[in-house]
Structure formats: C-alpha cells, structure tokens
Amino acid sequence: HVHACGGNARCSTCRVLVSDGLEQCEPRNAKENELAARKGFGDSIRLACQTRVRGPVKLRRLVIDEEDIKEASTQTNTGKEKALAILFSDIRNFTPFTENNLPYDVVHILNRYFTRMGAAIQQHGGYIDKYIGDGLMAIFGIEQDDPLDICMRAVRAARDMLSGLQEVNQYLCNHLEAQFKIGIGIHFGDVIIGELGHPDKRQFTALGDNVNMASRIESSCKKAGAALLISEDMYQIVAGSVRRGRVFEAGLKGKSGRYRLYEILDVPAESSTPEGRSSLDASPGGQSQDESVSVKEGTGNMNAEVLAIRDAAHDTRALLLRHIDGSFHFSPGQWVDVSLPNFEERRVFSIASAPRDDGTFMLATRIRSNSEFKQKLAVLKAGNALKVSKPMGEFTIPEKEARPIVLLAGGIGITPFRSMLEQALLSGDTRSFYLFYSNHTPDSTAFFRELKDWSADAENFHFIPTVTRSGKFEWGGERGRITVPLIKKYLADDMQAAVYYIAGPPEMVTALRSVLLEGGIAESHIIFEEFTGY
Structure with a gap:
C-alpha cells in the first residue's frame, strides 16, 4: 500500500474499508486509535499501515484513483514530522506605502528588504519557506534536534532582522522618505515537512496547526506594540538565554482561549553564570523590605548608578543615571530594558535625555500605585544600582530629515x-x-x-x-x-x-x-x- 506519512499513522491516505472478515483484524493499536478518534472513523475503517490480519478479509481502498497512483509512484519526498521553530514576519501598514509609490519602486524596495531579512535567516541556519506579499515565513531546525539550539537560532535571526531593518530604513528615508516597521512572531512545535504542490513545481514546506500558531503570534505584534513576540512553549525553552520584555495574555484568531506571549528584547552574549543559573534570572525571594543595592556594596550584574532623582510632574519621577563603564552611546528616541536588584520583573523605558560623553542619561516614569515595579523605582536613592540593557529601538529622527x-x-x-x-x-x-x-x-x-x-x-x-x-x-x-x-x-x-x-x-x-x-x-x-x- 502507499501512504504519505511513511506508515506512521500520521495520515489517512492508506485507509481501507473492511467489508468482510473484520474479526480477522487485530484490535487497533494506540496510534491507530488516536487517529480514528480524531477523524471519526467507524470500526470497519482501518489503516493498512497499522492493521495486523490473522485470516482472510475483504476490503476496499478508500483513497485511490489515477492521480493517487501517479502521486504515489512519483513522490520524491514524503512528509515527515519534525519539531521546528516557525518564524513569521510582516511589514506594518504596507498598503499605504504601495499606494504612495510607483510599482517598480515598491518591487525594488521589497527585493532589497527581503535580501537583508533573508541573509539574517540563512546566517542562523534557517530556511525561507515562502513569501506572502510583504511577509515571509521561515523555519529552523531541519538539520538540528536540540530544542534550545533550534529556538535560539530563530531568536538570533529575528534580532538580526530587526538590526538589518535599520539599514533598510536608512535607504528608504534617503530615497523615498519612508520607513518600515515590522512584527515578528515565533513558535516552536511539531509540524509536517515535505514537498507540496504540482509535480512540475513542488516546494519544500511546513504544515500544521503550529504553523498557524506562529502566524497568529506575529499578527499580535501590532496590537501589543512589540517588534518580536514568542509563544509560551518557546519561552520555556529559551528563558535563560534571552532578555524578556513584557508578557501579554492574548486571544489568537481561530484559536479558543487566551495565550501567553513574551516580548523578546535582546539576546545577550552571556548565557549563564558559573553556577548554571541564568545571569538574567531574578534573585531568590524573601529579601528584606529595603531591597535596594548600593554601587559601593557591589553591583553584581547591575551596571548603572542613580545619581539624582527629581519630580518632573506631580506623578512623574525623573532619574539621572550613570553607566558604570563611563560611556553610554545611544540615539535620541531609543529605549532600554531596566531591571532592579532582587526583582524578577523588567520594564522598558525610553531614554529622556540627549547623549553625553560622561555616560550619564535620564529615564522618566509615571509612578503607579498598582505597579510593584514602579513603587520600587519610586524609593530608589542616589547611589543605588540597577541594570539597563544596551539601547534599542528605531524611533529616531534621521539626520538628513529636512521637513518640518x-x-x-x-x-x-x-x-x-x-x-x-x-x-x-x-x-x-x-x-x-x-x-x-x-x-x-x-x-x-x-x-x-x-x-x-x-x-x-x-x-x-x-x-x-x-x-x-x-x-x-x-x-x-x-x-x-x-x-x-x-x-x-x-x-x-x-x-x-x-x-x-x-x-x-x-x-x-x-x-x-x-x-x-x-x-x-x-x-x-x-x-x-x-x-x-x-
């Protein structure tokens, strides 16, 4: 018999109708039971690849015609199941861009954009599955088996895609007075990979519910105001190797229930401490009420010192900070990820001051009574330490911008x-x-x-x-x-x-x-x- 899944009870293409002698067939095994329940098969419909026969039976194949026979005889790469990281990306508000620019210019820019994005994907071992208008789908892990390695390849590729976008935007701003913003969603899970399509134009691709999940996560980026979101399944794998931002509970189109999505801010060079605990993990709880840490007491992985604090408004606090390295380079409009000693939560803050040679910079925040993080921020004093990430973001004004x-x-x-x-x-x-x-x-x-x-x-x-x-x-x-x-x-x-x-x-x-x-x-x-x- 022929089958699309390699005889592993992962498809129903080898199903048969047993018209006589069903008692000569051994009971369904666990794999066949699971598929039969999912497809609603009656007792007389069996999978040829899983059914053991003890005596004579009469049966009829349910999936067979001339095209089935041709497909079975010419198929070069049948589907197989594999755990992969699936990445989707999309340009935000692309339709107005196409309406305001000449078609040839749009094609030129898209090809330039896809070249830069594709280079980031391929550099980390990813495979570009397909282009969908101004979006793309890529998969990671075709040749790898370790989930952490697979997921980190995808996250690093996404990071490099966002960095490469800055180069594309500089070109866009100079030539078409426009900028792109993109959203990236990544999920990890089992998919079916194989060649699909007309025999004269087959394409290697990934299929399955987990592919749809990754696409839905990418669609959530815009509403969340995030550039990169990953699923909870994936975050459980990479948690100790990435800098996490906000966490969202979101409904996904076509899916029931709510799903937890994680914003990823960066992939630091260091992955773990000597004790095997992630350098990004929070310290254990149970601290005294005054959890602030002084630079003089030892900063650990804290890298910024509070110099002064002032009120910028009745509910807004401004903190003047200094990076302990003595320099802190950023572009006006960028933001940093901030974490406090002995506290797991992190928050993102836009930098509120101009760059200075002495490594000082200002952050400002509105103090909220319903935010424990903000309350801890409110009681910081001069000399206390906190941790800031490298500056990130593209919300900047190009030097060549001449318009009002x-x-x-x-x-x-x-x-x-x-x-x-x-x-x-x-x-x-x-x-x-x-x-x-x-x-x-x-x-x-x-x-x-x-x-x-x-x-x-x-x-x-x-x-x-x-x-x-x-x-x-x-x-x-x-x-x-x-x-x-x-x-x-x-x-x-x-x-x-x-x-x-x-x-x-x-x-x-x-x-x-x-x-x-x-x-x-x-x-x-x-x-x-x-x-x-x-």
Whole structure:
C-alpha cells in the first residue's frame, strides 16, 4: 500500500474499508486509535499501515484513483514530522506605502528588504519557506534536534532582522522618505515537512496547526506594540538565554482561549553564570523590605548608578543615571530594558535625555500605585544600582530629515521627544520642531517649565501644550485634544509637508493616526511608538 506519512499513522491516505472478515483484524493499536478518534472513523475503517490480519478479509481502498497512483509512484519526498521553530514576519501598514509609490519602486524596495531579512535567516541556519506579499515565513531546525539550539537560532535571526531593518530604513528615508516597521512572531512545535504542490513545481514546506500558531503570534505584534513576540512553549525553552520584555495574555484568531506571549528584547552574549543559573534570572525571594543595592556594596550584574532623582510632574519621577563603564552611546528616541536588584520583573523605558560623553542619561516614569515595579523605582536613592540593557529601538529622527518635524505626545510619551529636543538644542540644529503635548491637567505635564524655557530660547522650537480636563487651575495654553485644526493653527501651509512622530498610549496613537490620515497626511509621513503596559 502507499501512504504519505511513511506508515506512521500520521495520515489517512492508506485507509481501507473492511467489508468482510473484520474479526480477522487485530484490535487497533494506540496510534491507530488516536487517529480514528480524531477523524471519526467507524470500526470497519482501518489503516493498512497499522492493521495486523490473522485470516482472510475483504476490503476496499478508500483513497485511490489515477492521480493517487501517479502521486504515489512519483513522490520524491514524503512528509515527515519534525519539531521546528516557525518564524513569521510582516511589514506594518504596507498598503499605504504601495499606494504612495510607483510599482517598480515598491518591487525594488521589497527585493532589497527581503535580501537583508533573508541573509539574517540563512546566517542562523534557517530556511525561507515562502513569501506572502510583504511577509515571509521561515523555519529552523531541519538539520538540528536540540530544542534550545533550534529556538535560539530563530531568536538570533529575528534580532538580526530587526538590526538589518535599520539599514533598510536608512535607504528608504534617503530615497523615498519612508520607513518600515515590522512584527515578528515565533513558535516552536511539531509540524509536517515535505514537498507540496504540482509535480512540475513542488516546494519544500511546513504544515500544521503550529504553523498557524506562529502566524497568529506575529499578527499580535501590532496590537501589543512589540517588534518580536514568542509563544509560551518557546519561552520555556529559551528563558535563560534571552532578555524578556513584557508578557501579554492574548486571544489568537481561530484559536479558543487566551495565550501567553513574551516580548523578546535582546539576546545577550552571556548565557549563564558559573553556577548554571541564568545571569538574567531574578534573585531568590524573601529579601528584606529595603531591597535596594548600593554601587559601593557591589553591583553584581547591575551596571548603572542613580545619581539624582527629581519630580518632573506631580506623578512623574525623573532619574539621572550613570553607566558604570563611563560611556553610554545611544540615539535620541531609543529605549532600554531596566531591571532592579532582587526583582524578577523588567520594564522598558525610553531614554529622556540627549547623549553625553560622561555616560550619564535620564529615564522618566509615571509612578503607579498598582505597579510593584514602579513603587520600587519610586524609593530608589542616589547611589543605588540597577541594570539597563544596551539601547534599542528605531524611533529616531534621521539626520538628513529636512521637513518640518512635528512631535505629538501624550503623557509619558514625552520621554523620547525630550531626548530628541535636548539633542537638537545642544547641537544647534536649525530644523523646525513643533511639540504638541497633551495631558489631563497642568500639574501632570512632565518637564513643562523646562520645555517652555527651551521654546523661549530657540526660535525653531515651538511648544504647544494642551490639557483635556477642566478644573480650578490657571492655564494659558491650548485646551482639548490634539486635532487637525490645532495643528494647522501653528503649521499653516507646512502641515502637509511635515513629518509626524507620535508617542503615547495605544489608544491615543491610534486616534491621532486616524486624525492625521483624515486630515490628508500621507501614511508615509507618520511614524509612531506605542507606550503600553504603563
């Protein structure tokens, strides 16, 4: 008989109908029972590859015609089951890009993009399974068996894809005044691999529910505001070898229930401590109430010292830090992953200051009573230590950007813009900057006095704060949400030509993007960063 799975009860192509002599067939084994239950087969439908016969039987093959016979005789690579890491990636908001650019330019850019992404995948032993419009699917582990090795190959490839995207975006910005953002989702599990398709054009591919799972995880990146998400199954394998960000509970399209997804921020060079415990693991619990660590007491893997702390608003704390290496290089708009001594949770913070030669930098956060991490951050003192990752992110302004630059911020979304503006002022940047900054009340407007002073000192920096709540407070600025009429009031004829950067909570970012698009602003002129989980 012929079969597609190699005779391992993983398909039903060898099924037969036993019309007489069923009692001569031995009972189903565990493998056949499992498949029969899944497919709803009656007692008389058996798998030829699994059924042992003791005497004469009459049967009829259920899967056979001329095409079946030809397929069985010409098949060169039947399917087999293998545990693989499956990676999906997709360019965010690609349709507006195609609408605003010539078809040949779109093809040229896509080929350049896929070349860079493909190089990252192949460098780590991955196989590019297929391209799906502006997305791609890759698999890892065809020639490997160790789950950790397979999963780390996929994660490292994803990291290099995100790094390579910066090169693509530089080219895009220079030639088409656009930038790409991508999402990557990875899952690990059993799939069926083999050649599929018309005999004249077969393609090696992976199939199965776990492939669909990886695709759904990638689709969750946009809503989560994350560049790279992996499944819980995969995280259990790589937990000691990666830097984790936020954790999400999400529903996945076509799947019932909720699934835990993990944001991966980086793959550090070090993988474990001499004791065999991951250097990224939290210290054991049961610490005293004062869990802060002083640099003088020994930093362990802490690498930054608190120099000073000040209030940036009534609910916002700014921390001036210094990297213990004496230097800390980053681009305005980038972020870091922060962890505290003796505490497992980590958080992502945008850097709020311009780069400095002495290794100092500022972080700022709104203190929340429902966040244990924020409460621990609030009681830090000068001399305490914490750990920061290397700077990451692509929410930056290219040096060659010549258009008017409009910054739209809400709440703590001001932090990357403060970094950009301070750098512009220190470097004597002559480009036009407009900062529209929305908050509930004046006392919740972080860095208000500072931003107002900068605006008074620099003719090319225009600060437009607005508050959305009414109350018994003095306020000489704008009121209400950021709208097209408000922007046009200050930019006038420059509104259509400007480039727009948005930072704030997801709902605000979504609303502002809609406002700008409805106001006639091209999608390619809008760049955004969502602040989630805060």
